[in-house]
Amino acid sequence: MKGMRLYLIGTGILLLLYLAGQYYKPKPTDWSPSYLKEDKIPFGLYVLNKEYQSIFPGTRMEISRLPVYNTLKDKKRKNTNYLIIAGAVRIDELDYKELVQFMKDGNQVFIATFDIGDYLKDTLNLNINSSLNYGKKKSVPINFVNPALKEKNAYVFDKGLGDLYFSRIDTSKAAVLGKNEKGEVNFVRYNFGAGALYVLPNPQLLSNYALLSPEGAAYAAKALSYLPVTETMIWDEHHTKGNLGEESLLRVLFKHDQLRWAYYLSMISLLIFVVFEMKRRQRIIPIIPKLTNSSVDFVRVVGKVYYQQRDNRDIASKKINYLLEFIRTTYRLKTNEIDEELINAVVLKSGENEHDTRQLFATIDEVNKSGRVSDHLLITLNKLIEKFYKQAQ
Known part of the structure; x- marks a missing residue:
């Protein structure tokens, strides 16, 4: 710490001496054309x-x-x-x-x-x-x-x-x-x-x-x-x-040569100080264990629960409800009744292929009328819904 204190004091003294020398030295004529009404230099106004x-x-x-x-x-x-x-x-x-x-x-x-x-x-x-x-x-x-x-x-x-x-x-x-x-x-x-x-x-x-x-x-x-x-x-x-x-916030410093060079010297001295201290006092960086993705584990647990219960009708019902909610919020359509008018409106607003859309709603109707939803029917419904989400505008 004693060496560092001497370093800082020496740098400060040199900086003050430089500023004093620059301040008291004869100022050369500034021939830069500023054309500013408050400037008294030769090419001011x-x-x-x-x-x-x-x-x-x-x-x-x-x-x-x-x-x-x-x-x-x-x-x-x-x-x-x-x-x-x-x-x-x-x-x-x-x-x-x-x-x-x-x-x-x-x-x-x-x-x-x-x-x-x-x-x-x-x-x-x-x-x-x-x-x-x-x-x-x-x-x-x-x-x-x-x-x-x-x-x-x-x-x-x-x-x-x-x-x-x-x-x-x-x-x-x-x-x-x-x-x-x-x-x-x-x-x-x-x-x-x-x-x-x-x-x-x-x-x-x-x-x-x-x-x-x-x-x-x-x-x-x-x-x-x-x-x-x-x-x-x-x-x-x-x-x-x-x-x-x-x-700029530093416009006063950069306007005058003396202050500008003093600023540069300060920044260079600070950079040298940081580099010097980094080499001498850098500590070992501890290894931090990788964070686990708890969301993936949660999805796996929920998936296992649904798989064990084998309640295909509940899963299909939720998927249909989510789809109808998407249609209501995205296209501002009423989904109380799934009829020909709703199907035509969905085709028009979503830009979806009419055949695929009619197949989707036909599958939904089949699920609603079935007492038991088979694995094949559930998979078909899921594929049609995912396809609709991807292609819908």
Whole structure:
């Protein structure tokens, strides 16, 4: 026990030292694209969340973590914008139909994503070129098409923030709102009734990293200015956080590298401890005698009693009563009288062969009329009843 105590104390001290070292060491910049409104990392949306009132004054924000279909179904929305900013957007046919009806009612939808999903690609005839290179110092200059929004000097961002563009686009349906200096389209609008769908393939242009620069703030403000000022803005978090309630109990541990590795080390140490103790303290497993099947013995005793008494009429009577009870409960038929009407009803509802069914009821009638039931008659009755049970529906 003394050695085990030292082992546990040593493991605990090492774990505490590791946690302290990880906590106090300089934290590297987290460049992961979360697109969460509460994240202050470069590719979070904290700045946009705090400043959206300056673009949409008086607009009330509504957060939704449900799919588009569940958010919009049977809700007559008016004067509303729908904002989706995520790395990938998965919209199926049901979601798309609700979005179209939502836009036809005079509302607007703004989607900023690298990947619009297969359904939107096929439906809108739109494809995004995903050749993004983070090693580039400067991205391709981009600008708006509208002369009122177009800057004399195009927007240039580092980290390749504006490098994505649409490699396939149906210009008969889509209105081009933005291009890069190569003439490649990177911002489009689709009109649906009184509303519209805006698609931007560069969601990082709306992130903290972009908005903290004057150029990024100007570009984001102009891009979002296509949306009118409405009473409500639905901020979609389904494509970044998932459905409400889909959160692991260990989400806090796995969110941070230090806690995640501390958890792994704890599990590995526990596994080593269990293996070590198993080898040292495993006891002999006692042999437990096999349990006897008392049900089989009971059936044998009952069978011997019936066999010795040789009361075939009692056995036949019980089998007939059980059969009639089965017919009553299964097919909801009255069995007070065994007549032609009952036989026809049993054949119809059970799906049993008519000849076999009539033979069964004829045998039952023979048993009821006989004063003494022979072994042969009892065996015949039993075979017919068992056959009926197996083939009946």
